[in-house]
Amino acid sequence: xxxxxxxxxxxxxxxxxxxxxxxxxxxxxxxxxxxxxxxxxxxxxxxxxxxxxxxxxxxxxxxxxxxxxxxxxxxxxxxxxxxxxxxxxxxxxxxxxxxxxxxxxxxxxxxxxxxxxxxxxxxxxxxxxxxxxxxxxxxxxxxxxxxxxxxxxxxxxxxxxxxxxxxxxxxxxxxxxxxxxxxxxxxxxxxxxxxxxxxxxxxxxxxxxxxxxxxxxxxxxxxxxxxxxxxxxxxxxxxxxxxxxxxxxxxxxxxxxxxxxxxxxxxxxxxxxxxxxxxxxxxxxxxxxxxxxxxxxxxxxxxxxxxxxxxxxxxxxxxxxxxxxxxxxxxxxxxxxxxxxxxxxxxxxxxxxxxxxxxxxxxxxxxxxxxxxxxxxxxxxxxxxxxxxxxxxxxxxxxxxxxxxxxxxxxxxxxxxxxxxxxxxxxxxxxxxxxxxxxxxxxxxxxxxxxxxxxxxxxxxxxxxxxxxxxxxxxxxxxxxxxxxxxxxxxxxxxxxxxxxxxxxxxxxxxxxxxxxxxxxxxxxxxxxxxxxxxxxxxxxxxxxxxxxxxxxxxxxxxxxxxxxxxx
Amino acid sequence: xxxxxxxxxxxxxxxxxxxxxxxxxxxxxxxxxxxxxxxxxxxxxxxxxxxxxxxxxxxxxxxxxxxxxxxxxxxxxxxxxxxxxxxxxxxxxxxxxxxxxxxxxxxxxxxxxxxxxxxxxxxxxxxxxxxxxxxxxxxxxxxxxxxxxxxxxxxxxxxxxxxxxxxxxxxxxxxxxxxxxxxxxxxxxxxxxxxxxxxxxxxxxxxxxxxxxxxxxxxxxxxxxxxxxxxxxxxxxxxxxxxxxxxxxxxxxxxxxxxxxxxxxxxxxxxxxxxxxxxxxxxxxxxxxxxxxxxxxxxxxxx
Numbered sequence: 040x041x042x043x044x045x046x047x048x049x050x051x052x053x054x055x056x057x058x059x060x061x062x063x064x065x066x067x068x069x070x071x072x073x074x075x076x077x078x079x080x081x082x083x084x085x086x087x088x089x090x091x092x093x094x095x096x097x098x099x100x101x102x103x104x105x106x107x108x109x110x111x112x113x114x115x116x117x118x119x120x121x122x123x124x125x126x127x128x129x130x131x132x133x134x135x136x137x138x139x140x141x142x143x144x145x146x147x148x149x150x151x152x153x154x155x156x157x158x159x160x161x162x163x164x165x166x167x168x169x170x171x172x173x174x175x176x177x178x179x180x181x182x183x184x185x186x187x188x189x190x191x192x193x194x195x196x197x198x199x200x201x202x203x204x205x206x207x208x209x210x211x212x213x214x215x216x217x218x219x220x221x222x223x224x225x226x227x228x229x230x231x232x233x234x235x236x237x238x239x240x241x242x243x244x245x246x247x248x249x250x251x252x253x254x255x256x257x258x259x260x261x262x263x264x265x266x267x268x269x270x271x272x273x274x275x276x277x278x279x280x281x282x283x284x285x286x287x288x289x290x291x292x293x294x295x296x297x298x299x300x301x302x303x304x305x306x307x308x309x310x311x312x313x314x315x316x317x318x319x320x321x322x323x324x325x326x327x328x329x330x331x332x333x334x335x336x337x338x339x340x341x342x343x344x345x346x347x348x349x350x351x352x353x354x355x356x357x358x359x360x361x362x363x364x365x366x367x368x369x370x371x372x373x374x375x376x377x378x379x380x381x382x383x384x385x386x387x388x389x390x391x392x393x394x395x396x397x398x399x400x401x402x403x404x405x406x407x408x409x410x411x412x413x414x415x416x417x418x419x420x421x422x423x424x425x426x427x428x429x430x431x432x433x434x435x436x437x438x439x440x441x442x443x444x445x446x447x448x449x450x451x452x453x454x455x456x457x458x459x460x461x462x463x464x465x466x467x468x469x470x471x472x473x474x475x476x477x478x479x480x481x482x483x484x485x486x487x488x489x490x491x492x493x494x495x496x497x498x499x500x501x502x503x504x505x506x507x508x509x510x511x512x513x514x515x516x517x518x519x520x521x522x523x524x525x526x527x528x529x530x531x532x533x534x535x536x537x538x539x540x541x542x543x544x545x546x547x548x549x550x551x552x553x554x555x556x557x558x559x560x561x562x563x564x565x566x567x568x569x570x571x572x573x574x575x576x577x578x579x580x581x582x583x584x585x586x587x588x589x590x591x592x593x594x595x596x597x598x599x600x601x602x603x604x605x606x607x
Numbered sequence: 608x609x610x611x612x613x614x615x616x617x618x619x620x621x622x623x624x625x626x627x628x629x630x631x632x633x634x635x636x637x638x639x640x641x642x643x644x645x646x647x648x649x650x651x652x653x654x655x656x657x658x659x660x661x662x663x664x665x666x667x668x669x670x671x672x673x674x675x676x677x678x679x680x681x682x683x684x685x686x687x688x689x690x691x692x693x694x695x696x697x698x699x700x701x702x703x704x705x706x707x708x709x710x711x712x713x714x715x716x717x718x719x720x721x722x723x724x725x726x727x728x729x730x731x732x733x734x735x736x737x738x739x740x741x742x743x744x745x746x747x748x749x750x751x752x753x754x755x756x757x758x759x760x761x762x763x764x765x766x767x768x769x770x771x772x773x774x775x776x777x778x779x780x781x782x783x784x785x786x787x788x789x790x791x792x793x794x795x796x797x798x799x800x801x802x803x804x805x806x807x808x809x810x811x812x813x814x815x816x817x818x819x820x821x822x823x824x825x826x827x828x829x830x831x832x833x834x835x836x837x838x839x840x841x842x843x844x845x846x847x848x849x850x851x852x853x854x855x856x857x858x859x860x861x862x863x864x865x866x867x868x869x870x871x872x873x874x875x876x877x878x879x880x881x882x883x884x885x886x887x888x889x890x891x892x893x894x895x896x897x898x899x900x901x902x903x904x905x906x907x908x909x910x
Contacts, residue, residue: 126860198821198861288838360836414674418671425667425722431649434859506866
């Protein structure tokens with residue numbers, strides 16, 4: 040203890056002294072049992088990442104099957120009911136089993152490391168979060184062996200009621216909502232407790248990495264938004280099986296209640312899926328631009344502003360429902376308002392790149408690709424917020440294009456940037472730059488080929504969620520381009536999978552700090568030891584690793600009596 | 608090549624180049640022929656509200672393109688101009704700039720104020736039904752029917768049609784025409800499925816309902832969607848000036864055959880429409896009489 044005190048007081052150590060930390064008694068289980076019983080945030084994080092990437096690949100296969108069906112007019116490959124199953128599985132998988140939990144996976148791995156803690160606040164609860172998620176996914180996917188859900192990821196009542204879809208698919212979906220929802224709420228509480236209480240010495244609110252800010256606000260949003268959908272799903276369950284009529288007009292219920300409850304959760308969910316991605320970009324850009332993040336406070340404050348406003352915009356998903364104009368106008372203006380903090384973020388990221396010394400490594404490719412595509416999704420989002428225009432655009436391929444520009448061009452590109460950036464820390468090995476850049480270009484070109492043209496499909500009148508369209512509609516050419524793009528995108532994702540597999544076996548050793556980064560996780564070994572840090576350095580700025588490197592450089596020069604000037 | 612050109616003209620005339628790029632983009636927009644409906648702007652042309660939606664979209668698209676070009680321009684410019692150079696100086700460690708932050712916050716907000724104003728300028732024209740044209744159904748009041756003492760046509764200036772969504776069909780109920788008693792169908796007995804027949808130059812208001820799950824009424828060339836939600840009545844309208852067929856389909860996932868739930872609006876000249884009403888009414892009545900006879904026969908044979 041005394042040595043640690045001393046170490047902390049004297050600032051940075053070039054050679055941290057090993058320290059023995061006892062966690063539990065007796066010998067720990069080995070092999071697969073170790074993974075099954077672990078409460079270590081890093082192992083749980085890796086299990087999260089592994090499981091969610093499997094779900095990502097499954098959701099991707101579903102997407103490609105849909106694109107195959109739509110590649111030609113009047114195709115007979117897939118029938119209506121099967122197609123609706125694919126629509127529902129794809130949307131539900133990507134949202135509940137990939138984007139939200141993969142971000143939880145990154146956060147699990149990184150939060151304690153970035154704030155200088157040895158684990159999460161509640162390690163066992165953390166394990167519970169993961170297992171709830173996994174079993175939610177398994178329960179949901181088991182439905183393909185009897186009857187998958189076919190009411191879309193939104194499961195609008197009354198279609199999802201037992202009168203219209205009596206099969207078990209919707210029940211599997213409700214099961215998934217409850218299990219993954221509980222997983223997220225428990226996980227959210229854990230992140231909140233960890234970030235509030237377990238930051239290392241010196242890490243005040245103003246020195247917290249922006250990714251941590253984003254995870255904190257993501258966690259608050261999870262805790263606020265998920266109970267709404269849990270309640271709605273429970274009401275749907277009792278409507279289906281116990282004779283209630285929350286959403287059934289014949290019993291005095293109202294289908295619009297479902298839409299309000301669902302989107303009261305559903306729109307914050309959108310920000311749940313993008314805020315941590317914003318956080319990743321805010322970490323990655325300054326490292327590769329060799330410049331500090333521009334407007335740290337503006338970015339942190341805009342994250343909070345987006346989350347607050349994000350709770351007030353849900354009915355912009357319901358502009359075509361019978362609703363008073365004054366309400367439509369309110370939700371248009373609140374949706375407009377979100378564009379301001381979002382714009383602030385983009386301008387600050389551009390200012391971070393401006394006059395930098397930009398290193399073109401794969402994480403930067405994905406981060407720059409993120410900005411380029413997310414801008415398109417943001418702009419089309421403002422267009423969709425204009426409710427008279429939305430009367431035309433809602434439920435068309437324009438919306439499909441918009442949501443993929445923010446969710447794929449936004450979140451997924453950021454997740455890939457994060458994967459390439461933090462993989463060396465997690466595995467101790469570098470990913471191949473060549474394969475990484477090939478993967479980026481395939482994904483970037485494939486993505487834009489798939490989704491840019493879908494704006495036009497929507498403008499020419501193609502509704503979403505249709506399994507078929509007639510030749511005369513004139514949509515075949517554009518759909519074919521989209522299908523070709525989607526396969527290019529799929530190949531791009533596979534290149535990264537191959538890259539990861541190769542690198543795990545034979546990747547170049549990373550060392551502690553391969554990117555010369557700014558945050559604390561790069562202070563420890565790659566992969567980090569069980570206790571994360573032998574000595575937790577005192578944080579003196581928002582870029583502790585920069586201070587440490589400078590200190591190391593100064594100290595290593597002093598004894599040699601070098602005349603070299605310290606780096607400014 | 609581009610990189611070299613950019614680098615050659617780099618620091619001193621950075622601003623003029625950016626300005627020139629923005630101006631070139633604007634010039635392209637202005638000089639370009641009107642953007643094709645259905646590719647760059649929404650399908651329209653059938654009804655004034657659809658045209659107004661398209662115009663409103665077009666205005667926002669122009670603003671969007673300017674923002675898009677500026678942001679992507681700065682992004683690409685930064686990536687090219689400030690890419691890593693061996694031996695390059697350590698970049699200045701700038702952490703922020705308050706006036707700049709305030710500037711772009713206010714700038715972004717101002718753009719949204721403009722969008723709000725433009726939206727409210729167009730809103731009423733899109734939302735509120737126009738009056739029918741002089742040539743429409745109501746203008747010819749009193750002279751459209753053989754008998755002078757016929758009351759005014761249905762809807763008093765507008766034709767109100769009930770739209771009923773059901774898996775996987777649209778049913779349209781027209782107001783009962785005032786025809787001689789021997790051919791007039793019973794109240795609510797003038798209806799069609801799939802094809803809605805309307806007169807041109809007449810404002811048609813729709814009362815949209817559903818009898819099972821949620822559907823969404825949509826004929827792209829005639830404007831926006833209106834969801835058909837069980838337990839609710841939704842409204843929209845259109846006024847067609849060109850006779851013809853306008854096609855659309857259900858826009859809310861409503862079950863396995865959602866993609867096949869199509870609809871069309873057949874717009875006829877007013878005279879043809881009136882002839883059609885009589886014909887359809889007669890046909891329905893004939894069918895009902897036939898049905899009544901069949902029922903009677905069954906009743907008698909079953910006894």
